[in-house]
Amino acid sequence: MDLPQAVVFDCDGTLADTEPISDRAWADVLSERGYTPTAADARATVGRPYPETFAYFAGRVDLGEPSAFRRALRTRFLERFATELELFEDTVGVLRTLASRGVPIAVASSSSHEHVARVLGRARLTRLVDVVIGSDDVVRHKPHPEPYLQAVGALGADPAASVAVEDTDVGVASALAAGLYTVAVVRGHVPAAELVAADRVVTTLTLDDLEARRWMR
Numbered sequence: 001m002d003l004p005q006a007v008v009f010d011c012d013g014t015l016a017d018t019e020p021i022s023d024r025a026w027a028d029v030l031s032e033r034g035y036t037p038t039a040a041d042a043r044a045t046v047g048r049p050y051p052e053t054f055a056y057f058a059g060r061v062d063l064g065e066p067s068a069f070r071r072a073l074r075t076r077f078l079e080r081f082a083t084e085l086e087l088f089e090d091t092v093g094v095l096r097t098l099a100s101r102g103v104p105i106a107v108a109s110s111s112s113h114e115h116v117a118r119v120l121g122r123a124r125l126t127r128l129v130d131v132v133i134g135s136d137d138v139v140r141h142k143p144h145p146e147p148y149l150q151a152v153g154a155l156g157a158d159p160a161a162s163v164a165v166e167d168t169d170v171g172v173a174s175a176l177a178a179g180l181y182t183v184a185v186v187r188g189h190v191p192a193a194e195l196v197a198a199d200r201v202v203t204t205l206t207l208d209d210l211e212a213r214r215w216m217r
Contacts, residue, residue: 001207001208001211002211003098003101003103003210003211004103004161004162004163004181004210005103005104005155005157005158005161005162006103006104006105006106006152006155006157006161006162006163007095007098007103007104007105007106007162007163007164007165007210008105008106008107008108008148008151008152008155008162008163008164008165008175008180009091009095009105009106009107009108009164009165010107010108010109010164010165010166010167010168010171011107011109011111011115011116011119012047012109012110012111012119013046013047013167013168013187013189013190014088014091014165014166014167014171014185014187015087015088015091015092015095015107015119015120015123015125016085016086016087016088016119016122016123017085017086017087017088017187018081018085018111018119019046019187019189020084020189021077021080021081021084021085022077023037023042024080024084025073025076025077025080026053026057026073028076029069029072029073029076030057030061032072033061033062033063033064034061035057035060035061037057041056041057041060042189043189043190044056045057046168046170046189046190047110047142047168047169047170047171047190048110048141048142048170049110049111049135049141049142050070050111050112050135052141054066054069054070081118085119085122087122087123088185088187088205090185090204090205090206091165091185091205092123092125094165094205094206094207094210095125095128095129096125096128097207098207098210099128104130104131104155104156104157105128105129105130105131105155106129106130106131106132106133106151106152106154106155107120107129107131107132107133107151108133108142108147108148108150108151108164108174109132109133109134109135109147110135110141110142110147110170110171111134111135112134112135112136113132113133113134113135113136113137114134115134116132116134117132120132130154130155131151131154131155133147133150133151133154137150138150142170142171142173142174143170143171143173143174143177144174144177145174145175145177145178145179146174147174147178148164148174148175148177148178148180149178152178152180159178159179159180160179160180162180162181163180163181163182163183163210164178164180164181164182164183165182165183165185165205165210166182166183166184166185166198167184167185167186167187167189167190167195168189168190168195169190169194169195169197172184172195172197172198173197176197176198176199181199181200182198182199182200183198183199183200183201183202183205183209183210184198184200184201184202185202185203185204185205186201186202186203
């Protein structure tokens with residue numbers, strides 16, 4: 001099987017089912033401030049970095065002092081993370097197989113570097129991932145291509161010979177703009193119809209989806 005030079009995975013919603021945890025943590029803290037987030041709110045903020053999500057909700061309700069709000073949100077998220085985290089075994093399995101075959105691996109996320117490291121630690125994947133690019137490692141976030149360009153650059157790989165695995169339209173746009181072949185996994189929080197820009201859309205990730213014969217020109 002011909003495999004790509006490198007594979008870059010998104011984290012939240014792709015490797016780990018953290019999107020619902022994040023949504024519930026935001027709902028916990030927002031409800032204390034008199035606002036109940038809707039499904040439309042969740043859709044509008046999925047895949048976005050914290051500053052953008054904070055600004056979005058700040059336009060709907062008084063969030064109070066920003067640093068205090070962030071501390072409260074972090075506390076609620078970590079409480080839920082400790083007991084509610086679930087992994088997507090299809091993606092984790094593919095990542096492990098790629099690592100066993102010597103394919104360089106990165107994770108590029110709109111969450112912080114610390115958060116990605118925490119997820120990888122819980123998933124026992126830390127030693128298998130060569131590069132982590134978090135929101136605090138870049139200037140411009142997804143859908144800008146910088147996270148993916150920085151990831152493949154750190155791996156020493158050619159974007160045109162690399163693959164991205166994503167689960168949101170924001171992430172798909174970022175990876176495509178960086179020149180990576182992009183596989184979108186439908187996880188339920190983003191409709192499949194909104195992922196069609198990806199080169200390939202699947203409901204379960206397999207190693208075969210990343211095979212070079214599918215996409216190398």
